Amino acid sequence: MKTLGTLLFALSFALFLPSCGPSECTPENCANGCCTAQAECIRYPSDTACGPGGGSACEVCADGNVCHLGKTVCIPGVMRTRVQPLEASVVSFQPPDDEEWDSDGSPPDVVVEMRCPSAPELSRTPESTSFNPIWSTGGCEVITSNLLKNPLEIAVIDVDPFTLDDTIGTINYQVTPEDLNLGGVELTIPETVISLYIDLSHTYSEM
Numbered sequence: 001m002k003t004l005g006t007l008l009f010a011l012s013f014a015l016f017l018p019s020c021g022p023s024e025c026t027p028e029n030c031a032n033g034c035c036t037a038q039a040e041c042i043r044y045p046s047d048t049a050c051g052p053g054g055g056s057a058c059e060v061c062a063d064g065n066v067c068h069l070g071k072t073v074c075i076p077g078v079m080r081t082r083v084q085p086l087e088a089s090v091v092s093f094q095p096p097d098d099e100e101w102d103s104d105g106s107p108p109d110v111v112v113e114m115r116c117p118s119a120p121e122l123s124r125t126p127e128s129t130s131f132n133p134i135w136s137t138g139g140c141e142v143i144t145s146n147l148l149k150n151p152l153e154i155a156v157i158d159v160d161p162f163t164l165d166d167t168i169g170t171i172n173y174q175v176t177p178e179d180l181n182l183g184g185v186e187l188t189i190p191e192t193v194i195s196l197y198i199d200l201s202h203t204y205s206e207m
């Protein structure tokens, strides 16, 4: 009965382990966040754990309420986030053969296409002809809670008028409460996109 012996040994060992209750969450060890009922320190508030820094109790926002990230309190209404690519940095040559993006050696004509969670249409920025393209339009605006449920599907493209566009890179990215609180996120697509900064700006409206 070797198996049973092993089991009993493991069981007795488990019984003598120190109990793993929640550790404490206090104003001292959670100065930058709020404390959940499970004694977890939440640094970046969201609808399910909303509260200011200082180790106070996090609030779960009631139905029809959202966590106002600036005020760090639950307010009645709807929160929307505008997702806008602002700037990127693209490598000078196309891997794997280090070809130029365009045959005349000019910089790529970069657009960012995004499929945003629950948005009805693909969003698309204007062209920015540069290795460091910038944009200020062509993003999407969605209900913020949807952004936390499904990833952004992002494609960075070099538009070519007479041939098929070159796909510079694609990435699916799941937005986090941290990104929402910081107001943006910087992404990297291996090999081709050194950085892509996406701005996340929020608006709140009464139901």
Ligand SMILES: [Ca+2]
Residues within 6 Å of the ligand: 101, 102, 103, 158, 159, 160, 165, 166
């Ligand atoms: Ca091209």
Ligand SMILES: [Ca+2]
Residues within 6 Å of the ligand: 101, 102, 107, 108, 109, 158, 159, 160, 161
């Ligand atoms: Ca081009």
